[in-house]
Structure formats: structure tokens, C-alpha cells
Amino acid sequence: MKTMPISKAFTLIEPGPVVLITTNDGEKNNIMTISWTMVMDFSPRFAITTGYWNYSYNALRNSKECVIAIPTVDLIDQVVGVGTCSGADTDKLEKFGLTPLKAKQVAAPLIKECLANIECKVIDIVEKHNIIVLEGVEAYFDKFREEKRTIHAIGDGTFIVDGDKLDRREMMRSKLPEGV
Amino acid sequence: MKTMPISKAFTLIEPGPVVLITTNDGEKNNIMTISWTMVMDFSPRFAITTGYWNYSYNALRNSKECVIAIPTVDLIDQVVGVGTCSGADTDKLEKFGLTPLKAKQVAAPLIKECLANIECKVIDIVEKHNIIVLEGVEAYFDKFREEKRTIHAIGDGTFIVDGDKLDRREMMRSKLPEGV
Numbered sequence: 001m002k003t004m005p006i007s008k009a010f011t012l013i014e015p016g017p018v019v020l021i022t023t024n025d026g027e028k029n030n031i032m033t034i035s036w037t038m039v040m041d042f043s044p045r046f047a048i049t050t051g052y053w054n055y056s057y058n059a060l061r062n063s064k065e066c067v068i069a070i071p072t073v074d075l076i077d078q079v080v081g082v083g084t085c086s087g088a089d090t091d092k093l094e095k096f097g098l099t100p101l102k103a104k105q106v107a108a109p110l111i112k113e114c115l116a117n118i119e120c121k122v123i124d125i126v127e128k129h130n131i132i133v134l135e136g137v138e139a140y141f142d143k144f145r146e147e148k149r150t151i152h153a154i155g156d157g158t159f160i161v162d163g164d165k166l167d168r169r170e171m172m173r174s175k176l177p178e179g180v
Numbered sequence: 181m182k183t184m185p186i187s188k189a190f191t192l193i194e195p196g197p198v199v200l201i202t203t204n205d206g207e208k209n210n211i212m213t214i215s216w217t218m219v220m221d222f223s224p225r226f227a228i229t230t231g232y233w234n235y236s237y238n239a240l241r242n243s244k245e246c247v248i249a250i251p252t253v254d255l256i257d258q259v260v261g262v263g264t265c266s267g268a269d270t271d272k273l274e275k276f277g278l279t280p281l282k283a284k285q286v287a288a289p290l291i292k293e294c295l296a297n298i299e300c301k302v303i304d305i306v307e308k309h310n311i312i313v314l315e316g317v318e319a320y321f322d323k324f325r326e327e328k329r330t331i332h333a334i335g336d337g338t339f340i341v342d343g344d345k346l347d348r349r350e351m352m353r354s355k356l357p358e359g360v
Contacts, residue, residue, distance in 0.1 A: 004296075004321040006224045008360060013226055013248070013298075014219040015330065015342075016196030038218030039194040039335065040229045040309065044186045046193055047227060047311065049220045068193070073346070080348045084355055116184075118193075126306055129220065129313055131227065141184040149343065150195065152332065155219065156360045157352040162195075163329065163343025166253070171260045172337040180188060180336045 008156075015152035015160055018079055020069040020114065021048070022093075022100070023059035024107040029100055031092050031111070032056045033083030035153035037068075042177045044136035046120070051130040055087040060132060064122040065106035068134070069114040072147045073161045078113075079151070105137045115148055116141045188336075195332035195340055198259055200249040200294065201228070202273075202280070203239035204287040209280050211272050211291070212236040213263030215333035217248075222357045224316030226300070231310040235267040240312060244302040245286035248314070249294040252327045253341045258293075259331070285317045295328055296321045 018035045036049035046068070050057055060066055071079050078096040085092060093100055093109075100109030103119045110117040120134040149162040169176070198215045216229035226248070230237055240246055251259050258276040265272060273280055273289075280289030283299045290297040300314040329342040349356070 002320065002323065004319045005359070006316055006319050007357075008319070013197065013199070013217055013250075015332065016218075017193065019193070036219050036221070037193055038196075038227055038229060039216050040311075041216070042335065047218055047229075047309070049218060049227075070193075076346060076348065077351070080351045084352060124309065126309070126311070129227070129304070129306070129311075131220075131306070131309075131311065133309055136186055139184050139186050139188070140182065143182065151346070152195065152342075155222065157347065157349030157356055159346045159348060161343040161346060162332075163341040166256060166331070166339045166341060167337065168256065168260045168339060169337030171257070172264060175264055176337055177187075179185075 014155040017070060017150040018153045018159070020071055020079065020082060020111060021056065022067040022069060022108040022111060023056045024063060024109070025059035026063065029093055029109050030056050030059060030087035031082055031098065032087070033079050035155070042180065046134045046136065048132050048134065049130050050132060060122060061125065063107060065108055066120050066122070066134065067103055067106060067108045067110055068118040068120060069111035070116040070150060072115045072145070073149045073151050074147045075113060076151055076159060103138070110140060115145055115150070194335045197250060197330040198333045198339070200251055200259065200262060200291060201236065202247040202249060202288045202291060203236045203245070204243060204289070205239035206243065209273055209289050210236050210239060210267035211262055211278065212267070213259050215335070222360065226314045226316065228312050228314065229310050230312060240302060241305065243287060245288055246300050246302070246314065247283055247286060247288045247290055248298040248300060249291035250296040250330060252295045252325070253329045253331050254327045255293060256331055256339060283318070290320060295325055295330070
């Protein structure tokens with residue numbers, strides 16, 4: 001087995017689904033693309049890595065709320081577009097034709113075009129590591145959406161699309177929480 | 181858009197690649213399956229969620245080292261098997277026919293059958309959130325391995341296999357660090 005540069009090792013880990021995160025700073029909505037996310041246990045608690053370098057960070061920090069919106073492969077160019085410009089000088093929702101919908105428990109909007117949306121409260125910020133801990137409070141899934149394949153950022157400008165689904169429920173039965 | 185139970189919202193976020201994490205407690209090797217991982221910035225720094233409920237946790241905590249091994253779809257039954265028994269009473273490497281290889285900078289073993297391996301040092305434990313922060317120090321990739329598709333746990337006993345790859349390097353050029 002050959003070595004590879006340690007600087008590229010993150011490309012092996014990253015392929016979780018790319019998500020969009022919306023915020024509202026009290027005046028306007030904003031949206032960012034992020035793939036540095038982690039599920040925390042069998043719970044609606046999620047970690048994301050972000051910091052002052054992101055324009056959305058102040059809104060997240062001050063409002064203590066956001067929405068995680070899950071896009072699918074047909075939205076890839078909007079997802080990349082959102083990730084390569086800044087809310088500081090752009091109304092990204094308008095620019096990329098993404099429709100904000102009113103959420104129930106947070107001021108940040110849901111994204112109509114996405115497969116799923118999760119309203120979240122910021123419950124902690126681990127400043128030392130730029131980790132924001134979120135607690136999901138409402139979740140939405142568009143079961144009538146035809147395209148359901150999510151995309152996974154490799155981190156080098158390429159993306160993997162969901163392929164086949166394999167079922168190992170029986171083998172995992174003992175580890176799964178009730179109702180999942 | 182319809183709501184879904186918040187208790188299942190994690191299944192929307194989780195689909196990062198399932199990984200195996202090996203440890204060595206000074207006496208013996210152990211291995212666990214985990215999909216609660218997060219890339220932290222464009223860096224070889226990774227977060228994982230784990231805690232005292234995992235037999236590997238003490239070895240991670242005391243040795244401050246581990247290896248993240250990236251399995252592919254042909255290893256799914258070993259991956260699920262490793263995830264559904266405990267190192268407390270089982271030599272899981274032997275039971276599942278996984279071959280330990282000597283690492284360079286850590287006592288925990290690489291896994292020969294995996295597509296890639298990353299030697300890691302534990303650089304912090306955020307006890308409050310059961311987050312362990314790892315710094316990758318050596319990475320390996322088996323480019324001669326024919327099967328390269330990784331698997332993404334949904335969290336409900338099903339897994340998504342890597343599908344098509346899409347290239348958006350040109351669009352993302354401005355955001356990518358040099359050499360990635």
C-alpha cells in the first residue's frame with residue numbers, strides 16, 4: 001500500500017452529503033454550502049465546522065438558528081455556485097433561483113427546491129475547533145420529488161452521486177434505536 | 181413539503197463514508213465501525229463522535245492514537261459485522277479476516293484490505309460533546325485495488341454505494357487550496 005500526501009487525506013473522509021445552510025441575521029436571509037458536517041450519535045444533534053471566514057458565521061452566532069437544506073444532484077450547479085460567492089455582496093437565494101419558505105421554529109428559511117430541510121438551534125460553539133453544535137427541531141422531506149440522489153463532496157472540486165442502496169437492517173437490528 | 185420525525189433527521193446527514201477505526205491498547209489491536217465523522221476545514225484534522233459506550237474509547241483516550249481505515253463496498257458485511265460486536269469479548273480483526281499491517285507513527289494497525297488508511301493522533305477530546313479531534317499524520321491509498329466505491333451509512337441499517345462522479349473543478353477553482 002502506497003502513501004499519499006497527508007494534505008489530501010481529507011478527501012477520503014469528506015464524502016458526506018453536501019448541504020446548504022440558511023441563516024437570517026434579522027434583516028436578510030443568507031445561504032452557504034458546507035460539507036463539513038457530522039452526525040452525533042443516533043440523535044438530531046449535528047456538528048458543523050465553520051468560522052469567521054464565512055459571512056454566515058455572524059448570523060449563526062447571533063441568531064443561534066439555521067436551516068440545513070439537503071440538495072440533490074440536479075441542483076449541483078446551484079450548490080457549487082452558492083459555495084463560491086459571498087452573502088456579503090450577493091443575494092444568493094435570488095441569484096441561484098432558490099425559493100425561501102417560512103420555517104416553523106426559526107427565522108432562517110427552508111429551501112423549497114431541496115429534498116429535505118432541518119430547522120436547527122445552535123446549542124454550543126466550540127470556539128477552539130470552530131465546531132458549531134446544532135440541535136434539529138423540525139425536519140421536512142419532499143417525498144414527491146423525483147430526483148432523490150444526494151451528492152457527496154470529495155473536497156477537490158469533484159462530487160460523488162448516490163448509487164445503489166444496500167440493505168443490512170437484519171444484521172444491524174441489535175444496534176438500531178427503536179423506530180429507525 | 182411534509183414534515184418527518186425529528187428522530188430520523190440524522191439519516192439525512194449521515195451519508196459520509198463508513199470507516200473502520202483501529203486502536204491498540206498496549207496489549208492488543210481492536211477495530212470499530214463508525215460513520216459519525218467530520219472533516220475540519222481543508223486540513224488533515226478530523227472529528228469523530230464516540231464515547232465510553234464503545235470498547236475502543238479507552239484505547240483511544242489512553243494511547244491518543246488510532247488509524248482510520250476506509251473500506252469499500254465489497255467489505256460491507258465485515259464492516260457491519262465489526263459494528264455489531266464488541267472488542268471486549270471478540271478478536272474482531274481475526275473474526276472478520278482483516279489483516280493488520282504495521283503503521284509508521286502509531287501503534288494501531290493499518291488494515292490491508294481497505295482502500296485507504298490514515299494514521300492519526302488524538303489532539304483533543306471535547307468531553308461535553310463526545311467529540312474526539314484527530315490529526316492525520318500519514319495516509320495510504322491502494323490505487324491498485326479494483327473496487328474503489330465506498331459506502332455511506334444512512335443510519336437505519338441501509339447503505340448507499342458511491343455512484344457517478346461529477347467534475348466541478350473549474351467552477352470551484354477559487355476555493356480550492358493549492359495542490360488539491
